[in-house]
Amino acid sequence: MGLTVNDISKIYHLDLVDLIEEAHRVHRVSFKHNEIQASSLVSIKTGGCSENCTYCSQSAHHQTSVERHSLLSQDEVVAAARRCKEEGSTRLCMGAAWSRVRDGDDFEHVLKLISAVQSEGLEVCCSLGMLSLSQAVRLKEAGLHYYNHNIDTSEDYYPKVVQTRSYQDRLETIGNVREAGLRLCTGGILGLGESDEDRIKLIYQLASFVPQPESVTINTLVPIPGTPLENSTPFDALDVVRVAATLRITNPKSMIRLSAGRLGMSSEAQFLCFYVGANSIFLGDKLLTSPNPSSQSDHSMLKRGGFKLSESSIS
Ligand code: SF4
Known part of the structure; x- marks a missing residue:
């Protein structure tokens, strides 16, 4: 029988020192504790999205400074893929600011991009x-390994974050991803104004998928001028450690990817996240449209922490 919300709440509310110790113990069962997978993220189509996600710089509903651009060419994406390999990444995530995929020329082009990056x-x-x-x-069929579709927060809090689609819409796409035999990457964002209870319910949802997602993202809000969340209260880095640790215990075999928002965390806080089980970061000074630490500073941080870059997580 799976974990209940109450089970997860008990884990989440452990004294931090005990939570950290238990998460690290669980992490070592399935992963090498000193390995981090480096990934890269490229925006293949930027801005002008019809959804109104309150945190997003690319929504057409918000007045932000993001410059729109249409789909990148295959040459541009292959060049980006080669750059990320040189930086040490073994994984490339391509993001397009679309509400939904539409059949037609753009989709056919994305299929070609997937094959090119896989090659x-x-x-x-x-x-x-x-x-x-x-x-x-x-x-x-084009060779995609993972599909990313974040659920962002708890089902209860979701309508405060996005009004143009429902939580159920997200779960439906996740069902299609699974039915097609793709690996699932999903996760949430911290700092949207959600409560501990919302975080616990988010973790409950992530732990309840059958099978559990192979990849879980933890993002922290990067407040973007022009979005409804531009003046949000900065998050507490120890909350991120708490969430990462709880996720490691509840999703013991998932890759846990510390994603957007690392610029707002000290090296020490990130080290704690890695210690409790986060085992992937995105390299590159931009994450879609958000700032990210430079590759150089990340390589230096990982070296100082005694971490080495791992191979691809697929076999
Ligand atoms: S998060 Fe994605 S779906 Fe939401 S507005 Fe931004 S690009 Fe669109």
Whole structure:
């Protein structure tokens, strides 16, 4: 029988020192504790999205300084893939600011991009919005390894974060991803104004998928001028450690990817996240449109912590 919300609440509310110790113990059962997978994220289509996610710089509902651009060419994406390999990444995630994937020329182009990136020897993940089962099957046939579709927060809090689609829409796409045989990457964002209870319910949802996601993202809000959340209260880095540790215990075999928002965390806080089980970061000074630490400073941080870069997580 799976974990209940109450079980997860008990783990989440352990004294931090005990939570950290238990998460580290669980982490070592399935992973090498000193290995971190480096990934890269490229925005293949930027801005002008019809959804109104309150945290997002790319929503057409908000007045932000993000410059829109249409789909990148295959040459541009292959060049980006080669750059990320040189920086030490074994995985490339391509994000497109779409509400949903539409059949047609753009989708056909994305299928070619997936094949091209896979030919470069990289693990490939895409985040393209909602998609149908037939589209998920075609992505899989093109060589896609993972599909990213974040659930962001708890089902209860979701309507405060996005009003143009429902939590159920997210779960439906995740169902299509699974039915097509793709690996699932999903996760949430901390700092949206959610309560501990919302975080616990988010973790409950992530732990309840059958099978559990192979990849879980932990993002922290990067407040973007022009979005409804531009003046949000900065998050507490120890809360991120608490969430990462709880996720490690409840999703013991998932890769846990410390994603957007690392610029707002000290090296020490990130080290604690790695210690409790986060085992992937994105390299590169930009994450889609958000700032990210430079590759140089990340390599230095990992070296100082005694971590080395791992190979691809797919076999
Ligand atoms: S669906 Fe994605 S790109 Fe569109 S507004 Fe939401 S987070 Fe931004």
